[in-house]
Each structure stands twice: as structure tokens, then as C-alpha cells.
Amino acid sequence: MNSKNFDLPKSKIQLSRNTSLIIGALFFFLGIFDFCLNNFLATNITSFLPRFINFFTPLIFGVIGLHFIRIEFSGIKVLDNLNKNINPSNFNAALSLCIIFLIIFSLPPLLNWFIFDANISGDTKEACTGGGACWVYIKVWFNRFMYGMYPNAEQWRINVTFVAVLAFMAAGFFVPAKFRNYLSLYYTLILPIISFILIYYLISGGSFGLEWVETGAWGGLSLTFIVSFFSLIFCFPIGMMLALGRRSDLPIVKYSSLSFIEFWRGVPLITVLFMSAVMFPMFLPDGTYVDKLIRVVVAITLFEAAYTAEVIRGGLQALPRGQYDAAKSLGMGYWKLHIFVILPQALKLVIPGIANTFLALVKDTPLIFVVGLLEVVGMLNLAKTNPKWLGFSMEGYVFAGIIFWIICYSMSKYSQKLELKYKTDR
């Protein structure tokens, strides 16, 4: 609120509330009107003024208007709220106006591009006649963006696998209370094995009369999910072991964990992937061949495990010493102490950090294009070089951006919810 001390003489001529309101509204709408005219009809009603003034007239009019509207305790609830939220001082009024102008300036062309001028019907490039986005392109290529080069007739296999894995994941929520204690075992050991078997037999195929599809043909969003799912599941236990190792009293364990963590944290993922692509085959016995996808998953897992380890270490450090002492005084050994007392508390503390690491992992998966695996972004780059569909890179990137945004945003919101749920006040 504009601070007005009542012992100071008021320099402004006193106007009644309604007069200043009307004058303010008049100026404010004059400013908006001027801007709209400039923007949409390219006519400048203040062109008689010098250039450097008439460029700013909408802003000047608007600020004058908002200055008049700024009345303390006007008695009108809406107006008071408005003043408090967008119009507390002249400076803020100018900023608010800039943002309003920005919205007026950018929203109509954006909406036009997205919806009104966009084409959705048809299935050739020629169907795109409007000046807006060509969603036909996305429609035609949709299967490729989702499943990569996977044969069209076999795509039900990917869908079935995903539904099955999701069902197994959800099954954990419905187990009777008796088996609750084994849940973490289920999620860290049994679920990965089940999913691996499912993916191996269903998506790869080769047996049970299913056609063999090599991993080079996998791609699109489903590959993003496969890579992030496995890296996610494996990086968590490895990261936990590394975090414990780093806090260990045993010098060899401590320094080997430390150097492992610092090494992976110090190099960019792209060089790690390069390493898995060109250097790793040199380190294996001659003739052994490890699938590209497995090499990539291992590389990403080790990379993200180092980050997870640092996050978990933060949680371990935040626990008060008393917890360790109390558990030790009950006669618990190292493993018992950590599994039943320390880790359950520490992991609760680091939920936001872990969620951030997982988000980073999902956002890093597009990088696997450097070893020739094409997930969504890689497929986009392939599609835009197709001679039949040149010049639609914008639509593709916007589409992929929206998909990733939805995934990452919902994950971060979910982690915030988890954080609140598990918050135990000390």
C-alpha cells in the first residue's frame, strides 16, 4: 500500500473518491486502448508527439490511471484487492502494465498458431494450408514418436507390457497389512525382475511365437519410459550403498565410494554415454557383445547413482546422533541399525531431493541419441529430415515439450504431496 502519513500535508489536490476513480479508469483504458490500436491496427493516435514519447504513451497513460485508482480503504472490496495485488506503488503499476501489454501482445498470435489457424484434418503435408501449426504432422507421425521403429502390427506388445508393469507397481498398494514389511523388498528386487522378464519376452520377443524385434528398432516415448524406469529402479539401491559407504569408518570403503561418487558427478552424461558406446567394448573380452540398450541403462544408472548417493547422504547427516546411540544401546548391529532405524527416517527427509534426481534422470534420457538410440527427441530429429515433411520442426518440438512438461510437472507435484504426507515434525 502507498504509505500516506497523515501528519504530512497532502500535496495532491483532494479529489472525491468517485472523481479520481473515473479519471483513473479513463486514463487506464486509454492506455490499453492506445496499445491495442498500436498492436493490432498499426495506428498510433499519439503520433503527433515525438517518437521517444509516443512509443511510451500507453505506459504513461496506464501509470497515471493506476495512480489515480490507488485509493486507500476505498470501501470497495474488489478495488482494494486490486490495489493491493497489482498496484501497490507507481513502480509496481508500471511493471504490471508491462506484463498486461506483454499478454495482449503475445497471446493472440500464440492462440492463432496453436488453435485457430492450425490444421488437424487430412494426412498429407498439403492439408496444412493455414498459417498456424500443422498438427497433421504430429498425427501422421504419432506412432513413430510413441514407439519408434517398432513394427506397427506388434505395437500392442508394448502397450500390454506397460499396462502389466503398471499393474504390478500398483499391486504394492493393495497388499494386506501382514505383508507390508516386505514391500520394499518387492519394489527393489522382485518388481525389477518381473519387469525385465516381461520386457524381454514381450517387447523383445523371439519365443512363444512372437517375432523378434531388436533393440535398435525400439524408440519413441516408450523407450524413454523403459530407460528411465530401469535406471530409476537400479540407481536407488546402488546410491544407498554408496551413501552408506561414504559415511563408513573403514578407510578403504570410504575413499573408494568417495572417489566413485566424485568421478561420476564431475563428468557430463554425454561423455559417459560416449564411453559406454566406444570405450566399453574395448574393456570386455573379445567377442562378447553387450546390447546397446543395456550399456546405456548401466551408464545412466551409475551416473545417477552418484547423485542419489549425495542426496541420501544429506538425509543421513541430518539425523541427530541420538538416533544412532539409541539404536546401538539396544544392541543393534550395523545393518540392523541402518535398515530399521536410520534409513527409514533419512529417506523420509530426502524425498524432495530424490524426486529432483529422478526428474533430472527423465530429462536426461533424450541424450541417448549420441549412441544411436532414438527416443522422442531423436525421433523428432529423424522425422524433420524426412523430405516429405520438411519444415515442421516447430510443431514437433512443441509437442515433445508438452509431453515432457506434463510428465515432469506431475512428478514434481506428486513429490510435493509425498513430502507433506511423510512430514513428521520433530
Place this chain on the structure above:
Amino acid sequence: MKLKKFLPQLLTLLFIVLVFGFFTMNAQENMGTRGIEFGFGFLTQEASFDIQFSLIDYDGSHSYARAYLVGLLNTLLVAFIGIILATILGIIVGVARLSPNYLIRKTSSFYIEFFRNVPLLLQIFFWYFAALRALPMPQDATMILGSSFMTIKGLYTPAPIWTNFDVFLTTLVAALFLVFLFVKFAKKKQEQEGKQLPVLIISLLIFIGLPLLTFLVGGVDLSFSFPELRKMSQSSYTFDGGMGIPPELIALTLALTLYTATFIAENVRAGIQGIGKGQKEAAASIGLTPSQVLKLVIMPQALRIIIPPTTNQYLNLTKNSSLAAAIAYPDLVLVFAGTAMMQTGKAIEIVGITMATYLTISIAISLLMNWYNQRIAIKEK
């Protein structure tokens, strides 16, 4: 008891030795059968490939070591520009996120939520392949600010031409040193006598005035070469003279800055919110203006919370600059781990050097920031 401590360590050691031994043995065997020799001799050989954008003199006749240096400098250039811009943008957005103004608050949180949840690689591709490709060809470009051109081939700006640049540079360093001494002196004076000198104005005067003096007495001269349109062939044009900034660099810097700034903004917001409300109220009650409260009371305390996570973001930005390889900006990864490796086939040496370089940069940045963090930490007396 002794065994309990000894056994896990022995197992770890055994595991590490076995893994490393296995890998080296296989590597030796594989290299033997393929006739590759391990060694760094290739670094002095002629590189014989060209690099589009280089800060130092380079052409195909230089050695691989020189190509490595070009790539390293390009990486450092992107990281340096990116860190500075991301810090500025991050602080502005972070403070705006806590503004009393509803519109500003919502705009900045919209920006943060949008840009941090889209993969960086996608953003780089978007700017490079979609946004910058929509720019006009050189012959259709309109002039910006009277001298620069923004075209599909990059940004062309006037290039400064110096005479006696070294004199100017030494004076600049000397001016910086003088400002440092003066600030120290002013602080001492304030502590001893309570007198406040106009530090900012005088430092600015020294910093700007002294280098300007060299134009009068030191024989320093500055002129600009302006970019001019030149016809190359029937339908292709280019710009001569001036400074050309390639679109790869622009796209990369833009994406890195916009992406990293969201994280820095969140750090800044968390830091400011971490300061007790009482601090703000106490500062306001002794009559400080809102900007003074921010500058003198909140920020010095908030910095202690902000700096450690921001260091991580600087490291991330530097490491993320390696995504340059995806749009063919000649950074370390593209030049060295890409072209040079293709030509020499020395996979182990080259990937090793590249990783070691990034490790060194990371460690250097974290040491620098740790030093700064310790300097501003609370000194218990």
C-alpha cells in the same frame, strides 16, 4: 573385532582390483589384436580438420593438442557467458517470485515451472532448429540499433579494433586493484570514524576514468569495423567485417541460461524465505527502505543459504554445455571426443582426456565457490 573391520575392506579392495584388472587385461588384449597402441603421441600430429568457430588462431595444419585447446576454450566461453547471464536472470526472477505484485509473482513462477520441466536438449534443439531458423537471410535482415544484424547465419555486430590494447588492459587491471584498495580503505574509515564515503561513485569514477585517460595519454585508440553486406554468388550473401556470433553459440547460451536460471531463481527464493520474518521487520522498523532491507539485511544472510546449491548449478551448467555437440557447436566434446577420435581411433586416451578435463573444471569451480562460501560464512567470535 579386528576381523569385522578388516573383512569388508579386503572384499572391497579385492572387488576393485578384480574389476580394474579384468578391464585392463581385456583392453590390452583387444588393442593387441586390433593393432592399436596406447599413447599420447598423436597430440603433436597434424589435425587436418577445420573448426568453424575458434577463439585462437587455428586451421587444419595445427596439431591435435591445439584443436583440444580450441574446443576447451569454446566450452569455457559458453560456460562463462551462461553462468553470468543465468545468475543475473536467476536473481531477478527469484526476487520477483516473492514480489507483492500478483502479476509479477505469477509470471515468474510460470516461467520457472515451464522451463525447468522441459529437457535441456529439447530446448537447445528448439532454439536452434525452430526459433533461430525463422530469422531472415542476410540480404533481408533489418538493422538493429543502427549497426547489428540478426540473421539466420548468426548475429553480426561491430567489432572493436584496438591500438595499444595491452596498455589499456594493464590500466584496467590497475584500476581494479585501486578500487579494491579504496573499498578496503573506506570500510576501515567507516569502522574507525563512522564516516561513510561515497564508495560506489568513486569506485566507478576510478574504474571508468582511469582507462579512459589512456586514450588521451597512452596512445590507445579504438575504432569499430562494421558488418557490411557482400554478394558471394548469384543468390547468396554474407557479411564482411564486424564480429560474427554463430547461431549455435546463441542457441546454446540462450537455452543454458533460461534453463539454469530457473534453478538459481528457486535457490534465491529459498534463501530469501529462509531468513526470519523478524529480520525484515526489524530492518523496516529502523527506517530502511525496502531496497535497503534487501541489500543490507536480507541478501548478506541469504547468500549463505544460496551459494552452496548455486555452486551445483554452475557445475551443472558447465557440464551441460557439452550438449553443444548435438547442434554442432565446436566445443570440447564435438571437436575432441567427436572429430579427433574419429580420425585417430584413440578411444581410450581421448575419452579419458575429455573426462579428466571436465573433472578438473568441476573441481576448480567447486574449490573457488567453497573459498567464497567460507569467506562470507558467519565468523563466530
